[in-house]
Amino acid sequence: MGQSDPVMTTVCCGAQVACDQCDARDLAVCAVLDEDELRRFSAAATTARLEAGQTLFHEGEPADEMFSLTEGMIKLYKLLQDGRRQITGFLVAGDFLGLAFGRTYVYSAEAVTPVRLCRFRRAVFLRLLEEMPHLERNLLGRASSELAAAQEQMLLLGRKTARERLATFLLTIAERQRRTDSEPVDLLMSRSDIADYLGLTIETVSRTLSTMRRLGAIALDGTSRVYIPDREALRTIAGVG
Amino acid sequence: MGQSDPVMTTVCCGAQVACDQCDARDLAVCAVLDEDELRRFSAAATTARLEAGQTLFHEGEPADEMFSLTEGMIKLYKLLQDGRRQITGFLVAGDFLGLAFGRTYVYSAEAVTPVRLCRFRRAVFLRLLEEMPHLERNLLGRASSELAAAQEQMLLLGRKTARERLATFLLTIAERQRRTDSEPVDLLMSRSDIADYLGLTIETVSRTLSTMRRLGAIALDGTSRVYIPDREALRTIAGVG
DNA sequence: GGGTCTCATTGACCCACGTCAAGTTTCATG
DNA sequence: CATGAAACTTGACGTGGGTCAATGAGACCC
Structure with missing residues (x-):
C-alpha cells in the first residue's frame, strides 16, 4: 500500500x-x-x-x-x-x-x-x-x-449551411486544442471523415475550405494544418456567438 | 408513515x-x-x-x-x-x-x-x-x-433523404405510442415542428407526406392522424431494418 | 528518380429540396 | 352558420450542394 x-x-x-x-x-x-x-x-x-x-x-x-x-x-x-x-x-x-x-x-x-x-x-x-x-x-x-x-451537432446538421458547418467545426477543434489565434490547428482526420461528420461530401468540404482560404478566413499548410488568423471572424461565419 | x-x-x-x-x-x-x-x-x-x-x-x-x-x-x-x-x-x-x-x-x-x-x-x-x-x-x-x-437523429439529419426522414419519424412515433399496424398514430405537433425536427421545410414535409399517401404507404385522417397499413414497408423506406 | 497508390482539389453538370406564391382546409368565435 | 385566422397543401421555379470525372499532390517503395 x-x-x-x-x-x-x-x-x-x-x-x-x-x-x-x-x-x-x-x-x-x-x-x-x-x-x-x-x-x-x-x-x-x-x-x-x-x-x-x-x-x-x-x-x-x-x-x-x-x-x-x-x-x-x-x-x-x-x-x-x-x-x-x-x-x-x-x-x-x-x-x-x-x-x-x-x-x-x-x-x-x-x-x-x-x-x-x-x-x-x-x-x-x-x-x-x-x-x-x-x-x-x-x-x-x-x-x-x-x-x-x-444537440449542438443536430443544430449544425439540420440547419447550418456548408460554410457555417466548416466554420463551426474548425472553431470547435481550435477550442479543444486550446490554441491561441496565431497557432495552427491540426485536423488529424481525413476530408472524408470531416464530410461524414458534417453531413457533407468530401468535394463540398474541399471546395468550402478553398473558398475560406481565398477569403482569408483561414490558411492551410498541407491538408491538415489550419491557421485561423481571426477566430472572431470565423465565429461570425459560423453563425453563433 | x-x-x-x-x-x-x-x-x-x-x-x-x-x-x-x-x-x-x-x-x-x-x-x-x-x-x-x-x-x-x-x-x-x-x-x-x-x-x-x-x-x-x-x-x-x-x-x-x-x-x-x-x-x-x-x-x-x-x-x-x-x-x-x-x-x-x-x-x-x-x-x-x-x-x-x-x-x-x-x-x-x-x-x-x-x-x-x-x-x-x-x-x-x-x-x-x-x-x-x-x-x-x-x-x-x-x-x-x-x-x-x-446519434440516431444525427444519422437522420446528416445522411437521410426527406422521404427516409419522414418514414423514420412516423415509425419512431408509432413505436413510442405502442400501436399495432391497424391503429392510427397521433402526431400532436404541427408541420412546422416536424420540419424543424427533421431538418426540412414545412412544404417538403407536406409534399412528402402527400406522396407517401398517394403511394399507399400511409393514410391521413385530418392533419395529425396517420394510419400505417404496413410498418415493414415503411421500414424499408426509412432505410433501416 | 520514377512508379504507384491514396487522398485532395477543381470543374461541369444536375437534382432534391428550398423559396415564393397561391389556394384550401380546419377550426375557433360571434 | 358566416367570418376570419392560422395551418396546411400544392404549384412553379431557383439554388446549394451532390455527382461524376479529371487533375494534382504527397507519401512510400523499389
Missing part, C-alpha cells in the same frame, strides 16, 4: 502502462478516484493499442466491454445499409466510450490515429460503478456534456 | 397531484424510489402546468430548476440568431428535463400540448441525487438512451 508503488494495469499486447504516468490520468474518469479506488479500478482494466484505421467494435455487436481512451483519437459512426455513414463524434484522451445499458453497441468505433485505451469487462465495470459513487457522478456529467454536444 | 397516506406534492397553480395517482408514476425517475425516498422526493417538488405554446425555459437562462414531465408533450429546441430552429427532441410523460451540470440551459423547452410537470430547485435536486444512488443510476440510464437517440 506504499504511496510510491505505481499502479499498474494488466499487461496486454506487450504494453504496460502505469496510471501515474498516463497522459489521461487527470482527464479520464479515474481523475475522481482516490488512491485505493484507483488501485481496484486499474486492477480491473487491461490496456490495448490500435493502429490508425483499426476498428474497436462494430454497431450491433454485444457490448461486452467499455473503454477509456488514454491516447490518440477515435471516431464513432453509424451506417445505413447502402454505406452512407454519419460520424457522430471524435473522441480524444480522457474520453469514455462503450457505456451501454442495452445489450449491444449503438455505434461503431474506429481509430483515427494510433490509440491506447484502458479496457474493462462490462460486468466488472458495472460492479465498480456501484461501489464508487464518484465514478457514477462523473459518468453522468460526461453523458450530460455529450448530450449537449449532440 | 402509514402506507395508505397519499404522497402529495406542494400545491402550485391550484393543481394538487398525488404521486400514487400520477400518470407517470411508473415511467418517471420516481419509479426507482422506495416509499420513504418517494416521500422525501415529492416533498422537494412542486407541480406546474403549462398551456400549449407556453415556454418552460429558454436556452441560456440560468438552469435553476429541473423537471419531470408527468403529462403532455414538450419540445426542446435550439435557435440560430436569424431564427432558424432545430428541434432536438419531443418529450412525453416520464421524461426528465433540465439536467445541467453547467450553469445555464443549453436548449429551450416549450409545451406542444397542455402539460403537467414536477419541478425541483436545482440545488435541492442535486442533494437528493447524492442521497439516492438509485436515482443517479436511473438518470445515467436515461442520459445514455437519450444519447443513443441523439
